[in-house]
Amino acid sequence: MIYLYAVIDRPSAPIPATIGLCGAATDALQYRDIAAVISPLTTTQIQATEDNLWRHEMVLEELMTDRSVLPVQFGAVFTDELSALAVMDERYADFAANLNRVRGRVELGLRALWDDPLASSPDSQPSDDAVDGRAYMLDRVRKQRDLQARRQEAEAFAETIHGSIARLADESGYRLQVSPSPYLNGAYLVKREAVATFRQEVETLASTYPKLCLLCTGPWPPFSFVNGKQTEDTEGNEKWRLQPTGSTSR
Amino acid sequence: MAFATDGQYEPMRKLVFQQGDLDDLAVRMEGVEGALPRRINADPEGVEQGLAKLVLTLIELLRELLERQAIKRIESGAVSDEEIERLGTTFQKLQARMQELKRIFSLKDEDLNLDLGPLGDLL
Numbered sequence: 001m002i003y004l005y006a007v008i009d010r011p012s013a014p015i016p017a018t019i020g021l022c023g024a025a026t027d028a029l030q031y032r033d034i035a036a037v038i039s040p041l042t043t044t045q046i047q048a049t050e051d052n053l054w055r056h057e058m059v060l061e062e063l064m065t066d067r068s069v070l071p072v073q074f075g076a077v078f079t080d081e082l083s084a085l086a087v088m089d090e091r092y093a094d095f096a097a098n099l100n101r102v103r104g105r106v107e108l109g110l111r112a113l114w115d116d117p118l119a120s121s122p123d124s125q126p127s128d129d130a131v132d133g134r135a136y137m138l139d140r141v142r143k144q145r146d147l148q149a150r151r152q153e154a155e156a157f158a159e160t161i162h163g164s165i166a167r168l169a170d171e172s173g174y175r176l177q178v179s180p181s182p183y184l185n186g187a188y189l190v191k192r193e194a195v196a197t198f199r200q201e202v203e204t205l206a207s208t209y210p211k212l213c214l215l216c217t218g219p220w221p222p223f224s225f226v227n228g229k230q231t232e233d234t235e236g237n238e239k240w241r242l243q244p245t246g247s248t249s250r
Numbered sequence: 251m252a253f254a255t256d257g258q259y260e261p262m263r264k265l266v267f268q269q270g271d272l273d274d275l276a277v278r279m280e281g282v283e284g285a286l287p288r289r290i291n292a293d294p295e296g297v298e299q300g301l302a303k304l305v306l307t308l309i310e311l312l313r314e315l316l317e318r319q320a321i322k323r324i325e326s327g328a329v330s331d332e333e334i335e336r337l338g339t340t341f342q343k344l345q346a347r348m349q350e351l352k353r354i355f356s357l358k359d360e361d362l363n364l365d366l367g368p369l370g371d372l373l
């Protein structure tokens with residue numbers, strides 16, 4: 001069995017000597033002008049423990065230092081090198097295009113939490129006095145209107161936050177949760193040399209909105225800008241797919 | 251790089267910037283990212299509750315969709331007082347039954363929440 005960490009470019013340049021999962025050394029499996037980074041496995045069951053997840057991340061980060069990396073989601077196991085090469089063959093065009101997209105770029109994450117000025121009753125259940133069907137239904141109508149107003153307010157502010165830093169990114173996207181209080185989770189594909197500017201912009205954002213709870217992390221491999229999905233073909237064999245998510249800006 | 255020279259992971263190296271109480275954020279991240287039952291707990295003892303969570307989440311999704319549809323109709327003025335009463339009573343009963351099932355399987359409201367992407371949260 002082999003474990004797959006990433007698809008990389010520049011296969012002729014030796015990859016950093018890194019210890020992967022189960023203490024096995026990583027290796028590059030070249031296909032045309034790209035390569036799969038793998039390590040041998042003696043088991044098919046890789047537990048998603050904290051140590052294993054960080055080990056997977058460490059391999060990716062070592063690779064990121066001098067080449068483009070398409071990170072594969074934790075847990076991709078192939079029966080042998082041939083089955084991994086078959087996926088490389090099948091998905092070559094996608095992989096090559098995505099490596100070009102992320103070349104010289106890293107992912108930065110931004111999470112923001114703020115108070116909802118319109119939040120009156122976080123309780124989504126009907127009021128106690130909604131004793132009959134009509135009162136219940138009208139109570140639900142009122143709460144739905146409140147939620148709609150809160151959503152619009154949160155979306156407008158999320159656009160302000162996201163917009164102020166997304167202009168520094170080549171691709172970006174975010175998800176917003178409105179309840180119980182607005183929570184934004186954004187991902188930004190940023191040129192390596194623009195990371196410092198991005199950080200400054202986040203600091204400006206923080207000083208403009210001092211009540212905002214903010215967390216900016218990175219640089220990460222571009223996890224949010226490639227979408228890994230494990231599927232099975234009609235014979236039940238596992239296939240590993242990497243697909244671009246593209247920009248998910250709203 | 252988030253790793254020291256000895257290969258140990260140092261998460262703080264990944265911190266670009268922070269403001270405010272990160273504990274609030276940590277609670278929220280856990281809640282949001284753990285909301286969706288991605289996998290059923292297949293332990294013999296937990297499998298019943300895992301399945302119940304999945305099934306009740308789907309029922310709750312349908313109940314919410316029906317209720318929102320009813321709200322839309324009420325807001326458009328297309329529903330008589332009598333119909334509002336009937337709809338309300340039906341949804342009330344459905345909700346009471348759901349509360350009972352949640353109690354039986356020791357599930358909380360937030361256990362059945364779903365992030366519906368652009369549509370927002372289920373609950």
